[in-house]
Amino acid sequence: MPDSPAIFPATEYAARVARLQSGLHRAGIDALLLTTPADVFYVTGFLTRFWESPARPWFIVVPAQGDPVAVIPAIGAELMGRTWISDIRTWPAPDPQDDGVGLLTDTLATLVPEGGQIGIPMGLETHLRMPLADYHRLRDLLAPRRFVDATALVQRVREIKSEAEIAKIRATCAVADRAFARVPEFAGVGRPLDRVFRDFQIALLQEGADWVSYVAGGAGPGGYGDVISPADARPLARGDVLMLDTGAVRDGYFCDFDRNFAIGAASDAAKRAHAALFAATERALRDLHAILWDALIARDATPLDGRLGHGLGLTLTEWPSLSAKDNTVLRTGMVLTLEPGVEIEKGKIMVHEENIALRDTGPELLSQRTLDTLPEIDT
């Protein structure tokens, strides 16, 4: 098999590691231990759907100085060998007696002095992708070295996307733009929602998605009830509001935005909801400091509880949350979703989403702006 073209040149990854290492120095941490698909891909370029199997843990160690070390199951050696990572240590996983803990302990013991600190992300929106009992074993074996929280360190680096990353996200958004444009082809009166979900995934693949990690949506008379349910087989009917939301993936980068459609002529209430959502994101696009919430209230709409957008990139959602409770500073280079939602009437909602990159000059739209009126299908 010929070498896959790397997603990015080695310089991209080296620059990421340099930024992480600068954070390690500032925090007095001797090495970073990463375990999740997004963190591993970020540092190494190791891209595989094999993460879908919970059978094996994967470890990347970023020391405060020097190159990252991959401590991974032998089944990944060939693919990791095609990345810029040169120090690759493997074990025959899964091994019930020792599933990499010994090898990882040896690696960290060499790179981190006794009394030193090992950073792992352990805060909001993170999890440790290894068995908890193995983490406890690792912690005991490496004592008196201490494990400390490196969430903020990793987030402040990952949240600022390089131009190369923004180009990837823009390309994935364009895939979804093309697929959304084709929705009227397969979402008319009488088409069951589960069939629409399938056809939408097919369109995303046909338009260039490598895979489709997320499709959600809803449909119902006058509005939908929630945005996380799988599709049922109810046929679309005149008067329904249909929403499709997707996290398609190309070259490892996600888009995450949705589009709403009226089946048949839109009701006045649905039109008003769409106009309010459009106005809210329009205002945020013009002045990101404008509060989406205020923009909805100004239109006499009832905003949904919860956040009104979030970070985006290597996973479907990243920090920060666009909410009153999140104090993350918005900075140039971040990629975000704007995702306001309103209640059309009790139990019937509408959610609208766009993807943007924050530039010195203001936000850049990565998704093609939705129409300012609710599109009507099959009138």
Next chain:
Amino acid sequence: MPDSPAIFPATEYAARVARLQSGLHRAGIDALLLTTPADVFYVTGFLTRFWESPARPWFIVVPAQGDPVAVIPAIGAELMGRTWISDIRTWPAPDPQDDGVGLLTDTLATLVPEGGQIGIPMGLETHLRMPLADYHRLRDLLAPRRFVDATALVQRVREIKSEAEIAKIRATCAVADRAFARVPEFAGVGRPLDRVFRDFQIALLQEGADWVSYVAGGAGPGGYGDVISPADARPLARGDVLMLDTGAVRDGYFCDFDRNFAIGAASDAAKRAHAALFAATERALRDLHAILWDALIARDATPLDGRLGHGLGLTLTEWPSLSAKDNTVLRTGMVLTLEPGVEIEKGKIMVHEENIALRDTGPELLSQRTLDTLPEIDT
């Protein structure tokens, strides 16, 4: 939005909980805390692709007596409300100040006496899907209650599939069977591998997959190099061996098997490899106690290192591993993959996979048996 039809009747979930509770009693554990998509779906029937977002943790508590309690983000309340679960407690996640820890602490403090034990899966093939720092906080808040490993307890229950579950996995296997039958339509000489991967995913959706969580494979002259790489754009050429492997999902249940194809006429070496793999799974299908490894050796083939199959169901892979190191007892009701691999020549491999259910009378094939000779495309 009308109620989605539940995947199973409430009796199915109640029976699962009764089996878990019987394990809790035997182990002297007062409650089980579950956090992963598969464990939550298993107990509740809560099925959503929303797990793709790492932003929020989700908790299910199974007390030793009484019904399970869902402690979940408010965004999931409507969908959880359509399951058999009646005790649903929500918080407005994500909340950087307290992302559900307070609510979960209160819930567990009521259900588990001081000095009692809370079980969580922390062993091989598990992870805790919540921020590690929040777990530490929970542990401290609930002391002197202790957290103990419940991996075996959960695995011994989940690994025995009900008839209803086996029917679901059989249906997903049938989706993949139909998609595999169509591979010659889109995998001929000159077709780029990444295009083949996309077309295969499209075929799976057209044949009834709700979504396609996993597609892997490989192609190369005389064999492929590994089985976890994403596809590159190299066109298929005469002499290639192509493999496609899929974890498609329907109603929340996975299949996981692969098929091999020769592009043009197959080489003798590739034919021999395929025959050896076929013979190995054939023997295992006849007598599961026969060792796949021995069957390969007997054919003069070079088995690949690693496990030769694994459990299957709510995730792409489940325990046990078919390997010398895994001592899990094989029992009636388990669903497994048989997945032997051989080295055709140095750096060129072939892997073959089937899905089976273990019955009192022997294994039942859930995937349609592969041909005993390597199919040739575009000769």
